[in-house]
Amino acid sequence: MIYRARSGQASYGEAIGILLLDSFTPFIPGDVANATTYDFPVRFQKVEGLTTRRVLGKDPTAFEPLRAAAEDLAGQGVRAVTGDCGFLALHQERLAASLDIPVFLSSLLQIPFIYSIIGPGRKVGIITADSEALDASLLLAAGVEPGDRLVIRGMEDRAAFSEAVLEEAGVLDSAEVERETVSVGREMVAEEPMIAALLLECSCLSPYGRAVQKAVGLPVFDYVTMINYVHSALVKKRFEGEM
The missing domain is CATH 3.40.50.1860 (Rossmann fold)
Known part of the structure; x- marks a missing residue:
């Protein structure tokens, strides 16, 4: 098999990209923002300045930094982008229209x-x-x-x-x-x-x-239910067994 590098991409194999709020909270196992939550590799991207307060307050200016971070994730090879706050739903339709990969923010x-x-x-x-x-x-x-x-x-x-x-x-x-x-x-x-x-x-x-x-x-x-589900659609399992 022949593999080809992608321009600007530093690492490979992360199908799910996760946009993180700019927050000061311990993310324990099971949390969306803890890498050990998953049975597969994920790529995180903090959205600088996108605080919990801004998201809960439905700040419409949050879209541009969110979009920029999502585009960065897409450029690093992820095949779908999610988030770590259900209130990001406010930007779901607009961000999905902005990217060429699936978006499931909330x-x-x-x-x-x-x-x-x-x-x-x-x-x-x-x-x-x-x-x-x-x-x-x-x-x-x-x-x-x-x-x-x-x-x-x-x-x-x-x-x-x-x-x-x-x-x-x-x-x-x-x-x-x-x-x-x-x-x-x-x-x-x-x-x-x-x-x-x-x-x-x-x-x-x-x-x-x-x-x-x-x-x-x-x-x-x-959130983890949703992320696992989407990952299973992006990275299909090869089945082997006996009949």
Whole structure:
């Protein structure tokens, strides 16, 4: 087999490129921004100046630095670009139109798929970083019609999560954040028995998906679910076996 180098590319084999916010948060195993989360290599690219505050505030000027970072990832050979904040959905359509490779910025993009597998009348519970910021405009940007099939609860009033992720104290008490996340999941399901699946919007919540699932007994989707799915479409497995 003959391989050819690509001009300007320094390394190879990273199908997924991940755009990271400019934040000061410990990214533990299971987090989108921790390389050990994946069974395959990924390439990270921090978007300088794109802070959590700017994204949660839906700053429209965030698009240009996001686009520049995404183009850099594409130039380094990745075959699809994702992000590490569900609120990046605001830029999904525009960025997808700007690149020649697939773009899947937000965990919220999974909602139409989840609807299709749980049946009519059933609801999707979303655990988000900030329930006030996750409004109709953001849902529509992710291709989701707001309505009574969605149950949204936020982590903004949970002390350990808020301090680590929203206030960026630089320290994260993983056990306490897990307890808080599980508590929110249990409360949602108790209040809304028609919930048939949960989605963890925030990339920092992915490490707690198993604990939430064990507590509520429902399918739990998150950023890592989505990234693994897209990777499986980009890098197909060669099957060998016996008949």
